Amino acid sequence: MEKYRTAITIGLVGAAITLLFGGWSMILVGTVVGAITGLNYGQHSAKRGALDKAREVLLPALIGNIIMGLGGTLYTFVVVPLTGKSLNYDQPLKLGTGRVPLDSIAVFIIGLAAGIAIGVAVAALIAYLQGLPENVRRVAFIASLIVFLFGLPFFDQVTGLDWIAAIITIQIFILLALGLNIVVGYAGLLDLGYAAFFAIGAYTTGLLSSPQIDIYWNFWLVIWVAAAMAAFAGLVLGAPTLPLRGDYLAIVTLGFGEIIPVVFRNLISVKLVEPFTRICFVGCDPKVDVVRWCIYACQGALDLTAGEKGINPIGRPMIPFTDELLFSSRSYLPWYFLVFGLIVLSIFFIRRLRNSRIGRAWMAIREDELAASQMGIDPVKTKLLAFSMGATFSGFAGAFYGSYISAIFPSVFDFSVSVIILCMVILGGLGNMVGVIIGGILIMGTDRLFLPQIATLLKDFMRHSVLGNVSNPVLKDFLEISVDPNQMRLAIFGLVLVIMMVVRPEGLVPSEERRAELHEGEEEHGDAATEAAA
Amino acid sequence: MSMLEVQNIHTYYDNIHALKGISLNVNEGEIVTLIGANGAGKSTTLKTISGLTKPREGAVRLHGNPLHTLPAHKIVEQGIIMVPEGRRVFGVLTVSENLEMGAFARNDKQAIAQDLEKVYSLFPRLKERRNQLAGTLSGGEQQMLATGRGLMGRPRVLLLDEPSMGLAPVLVDLIFDTIQQLHKQGTTILLVEQNARMALQVADRGYVLQSGEIVLSDSAENLRANESVQKAYLGIS
Numbered sequence: 155m156e157k158y159r160t161a162i163t164i165g166l167v168g169a170a171i172t173l174l175f176g177g178w179s180m181i182l183v184g185t186v187v188g189a190i191t192g193l194n195y196g197q198h199s200a201k202r203g204a205l206d207k208a209r210e211v212l213l214p215a216l217i218g219n220i221i222m223g224l225g226g227t228l229y230t231f232v233v234v235p236l237t238g239k240s241l242n243y244d245q246p247l248k249l250g251t252g253r254v255p256l257d258s259i260a261v262f263i264i265g266l267a268a269g270i271a272i273g274v275a276v277a278a279l280i281a282y283l284q285g286l287p288e289n290v291r292r293v294a295f296i297a298s299l300i301v302f303l304f305g306l307p308f309f310d311q312v313t314g315l316d317w318i319a320a321i322i323t324i325q326i327f328i329l330l331a332l333g334l335n336i337v338v339g340y341a342g343l344l345d346l347g348y349a350a351f352f353a354i355g356a357y358t359t360g361l362l363s364s365p366q367i368d369i370y371w372n373f374w375l376v377i378w379v380a381a382a383m384a385a386f387a388g389l390v391l392g393a394p395t396l397p398l399r400g401d402y403l404a405i406v407t408l409g410f411g412e413i414i415p416v417v418f419r420n421l422i423s424v425k426l427v428e429p430f431t432r433i434c435f436v437g438c439d440p441k442v443d444v445v446r447w448c449i450y451a452c453q454g455a456l457d458l459t460a461g462e463k464g465i466n467p468i469g470r471p472m473i474p475f476t477d478e479l480l481f482s483s484r485s486y487l488p489w490y491f492l493v494f495g496l497i498v499l500s501i502f503f504i505r506r507l508r509n510s511r512i513g514r515a516w517m518a519i520r521e522d523e524l525a526a527s528q529m530g531i532d533p534v535k536t537k538l539l540a541f542s543m544g545a546t547f548s549g550f551a552g553a554f555y556g557s558y559i560s561a562i563f564p565s566v567f568d569f570s571v572s573v574i575i576l577c578m579v580i581l582g583g584l585g586n587m588v589g590v591i592i593g594g595i596l597i598m599g600t601d602r603l604f605l606p607q608i609a610t611l612l613k614d615f616m617r618h619s620v621l622g623n624v625s626n627p628v629l630k631d632f633l634e635i636s637v638d639p640n641q642m643r644l645a646i647f648g649l650v651l652v653i654m655m656v657v658r659p660e661g662l663v664p665s666e667e668r669r670a671e672l673h674e675g676e677e678e679h680g681d682a683a684t685e686a687a688a
Numbered sequence: 689m690s691m692l693e694v695q696n697i698h699t700y701y702d703n704i705h706a707l708k709g710i711s712l713n714v715n716e717g718e719i720v721t722l723i724g725a726n727g728a729g730k731s732t733t734l735k736t737i738s739g740l741t742k743p744r745e746g747a748v749r750l751h752g753n754p755l756h757t758l759p760a761h762k763i764v765e766q767g768i769i770m771v772p773e774g775r776r777v778f779g780v781l782t783v784s785e786n787l788e789m790g791a792f793a794r795n796d797k798q799a800i801a802q803d804l805e806k807v808y809s810l811f812p813r814l815k816e817r818r819n820q821l822a823g824t825l826s827g828g829e830q831q832m833l834a835t836g837r838g839l840m841g842r843p844r845v846l847l848l849d850e851p852s853m854g855l856a857p858v859l860v861d862l863i864f865d866t867i868q869q870l871h872k873q874g875t876t877i878l879l880v881e882q883n884a885r886m887a888l889q890v891a892d893r894g895y896v897l898q899s900g901e902i903v904l905s906d907s908a909e910n911l912r913a914n915e916s917v918q919k920a921y922l923g924i925s
């Protein structure tokens with residue numbers, strides 16, 4: 155039994171998701187459950203051969219995926235009837251413009267069978283890869299990840315699962331979390347106002363490619379300008395504050411995060427006039443008109459941000475020789491791949507940074523500032539660089555976000571955004587990019603997919619099965635309006651964070667350094683195993 | 689003119705007057721030791737030289753050029769390298785990575801590789817454990833690592849703050865042997881020690897510190913023979 159415990163746990167998490175979405179989601183969740191099971195068992199297996207590892211994972215993967223399938227089964231036969239839908243409603247496949255008629259029972263059967271089969275196959279494959287030599291395994295892992303990530307949006311579209319919008323949001327937040335991880339995870343600086351840099355990136359994009367002040371720059375240029383502006387803002391904020399330590403820095407960044415949206419809210423009447431000298435040139439009557447040096451917006455005050463109304467519409471990316479409307483609000487695919495590309499690019503850069511001199515300097519500063527300065531590391535410069543590098547990536551995210559949503563408002567960038575990004579970094583594991591990505595998927599997935607779905611199901615359930623039987627009007631009102639998981643999201647995140655801090659303060663996937671510290675013996679054992687296999 | 693000159697420095701921690709006008713000098717190639725009771729200001733003197741605390745008055749000069757106006761990392765670039773009290777190795781890095789960190793301010797790759805070998809031959813124990821995390825080393829091994837890391841910066845002046853603290857007698861001997869070897873190779877050393885007996889054996893000269901002031905300075909030989917020094921620091925009555 156002990157042997158299957160991990161698989162059962164993973165299966166249960168999967169079941170929690172399929173319980174909410176049923177049908178096609180079982181294939182997706184099955185794949186993920188399989189992959190995680192394969193990773194886990196492949197790593198901890200005492201067997202060294204690739205085939206042995208694969209064989210060993212089959213049974214646990216089957217058990218995990220059957221549990222996962224139970225979630226979907228419950229959805230189809232319990233949740234759906236309870237919410238008032240008929241047991242078999244239409245759920246056609248969408249193939250381009252055509253539709254293949256299917257009903258939900260058929261979808262359930264296909265989803266269940268395919269989910270379990272694919273899940274087990276993926277688990278075996280992943281376990282098998284773990285038995286291969288390091289370099290082959292690496293390439294194979296990346297290849298399978300790419301296949302999955304490329305297939306995902308098409309699967310989503312064909313089956314009508316409709317997760318893509320949520321997935322793009324998740325990706326944006328992953329990009330942000332990767333940037334914040336540089337500041338908090340690598341350099342050890344607590345930044346509570348990270349959303350400010352996100353806002354600066356988005357507003358730079360808004361200003362430079364919208365009718366707001368009649369500038370329409372190309373997105374591919376603007377995104378770099380936005381990143382540069384965010385980096386610059388990082389420098390400007392960091393220069394006076396980074397000599398501060400710990401708590402003080404957190405407070406200053408907190409303040410900065412509050413100020414920036416207010417600034418954007420109020421930049422609605424801007425005019426720059428040189429205020430000191432009042433110079434009059436020949437020809438004017440100094441008594442009548444005092445000539446002032448006008449620097450900017452001389453014809454009349456400019457409205458830069460439109461305050462609460464926000465900037466709208468913002469220009470979209472275009473790719474030469476393709477349809478001008480490739481990036482439109484109707485089609486998600488190009489956006490998905492664009493932000494996917496941005497993430498890959500960011501991971502590449504951040505890895506380089508981390509393994510460079512500057513990355514080591516960050517680590518040294520985080521560990522022991524005094525000792526670091528005795529190595530000849532300039533603490534202020536090093537922290538400043540972390541701050542502005544972190545800001546750069548939120549500049550990318552901001553530019554993408556502005557262009558993708560096509561409208562930006564100051565209220566989008568408030569404190570809760572900074573906190574959510576910080577939660578992702580802490581939940582996943584400070585200083586580890588894989589952990590941060592997982593943290594991002596979990597938190598934003600909960601926020602954008604699971605909670606809204608729970609809310610919808612709960613509402614239908616109330617309407618169909620509960621409200622009719624409640625006679626007390628006050629209770630009825632309460633059930634109808636106030637039982638809304640969406641409104642509890644911040645409370646839920648707070649709770650998760652508190653639990654994490656108590657149960658597993660190093661995060662779900664701690665950085666190599668911390669893991670190495672905690673599991674020294676195992677690590678060596680693992681290396682020996684892979685060497686022997688090679 | 690001396691290589692390193694400390695001129696009448698006053699250092700404060702907020703309103704604690706830790707150094708009350710310390711003056712000392714170290715000549716090129718010398719080993720000079722600072723001895724004194726706990727809290728006398730030995731570490732503070734070293735920290736002030738290396739720029740971690742700033743003197744409110746007075747000056748520190750290297751070959752006549754002021755150091756006290758520079759930030760700590762610039763002072764390291766001048767070749768003044770401190771091995772701080774309490775080791776302070778980077779626990780999450782391996783031994784070899786720690787040593788590489790010691791050469792952070794340098795970019796002469798080949799010479800760095802040579803120095804790495806030198807440190808390993810000085811402390812073979814470190815070579816054995818080069819892939820072990822520094823945080824898991826024993827206290828003595830960490831002290832060797834801290835010393836080795838200091839050497840990786842190619843010090844012109846090496847400031848050692850209690851290199852023998854908490855070590856077994858064999859290791860104390862090893863550390864002092866190392867100090868003598870470095871001395872033979874021409875490194876200038878300012879040594880702070882609780883173990884005054886050993887310190888006065890390897891040093892050329894010494895200063896005795898008492899509550900932030902220098903009360904005695906002489907050749908090591910004379911200090912060893914000095915009655916009050918014997919009483920207070922050498923445990924001879």
Ligand SMILES: Nc1ncnc2c1ncn2[C@@H]1O[C@H](COP(=O)(O)OP(=O)(O)OP(=O)(O)O)[C@@H](O)[C@H]1O
Nearest residue numbers: 701704706724725726727728729730731732733773
């Ligand atoms: N960070 C600090 N803040 C406040 N006071 C300090 C600080 N560091 C040292 N002091 C004080 O300055 C005085 C000198 O301390 P210092 O560390 O230089 O002594 P020391 O001679 O190195 O002693 P030991 O032999 O115990 O290491 C002491 O009275 C100590 O309490």
Ligand SMILES: [Mg+2]
Nearest residue numbers: 730731732773
């Ligand atoms: Mg001391």
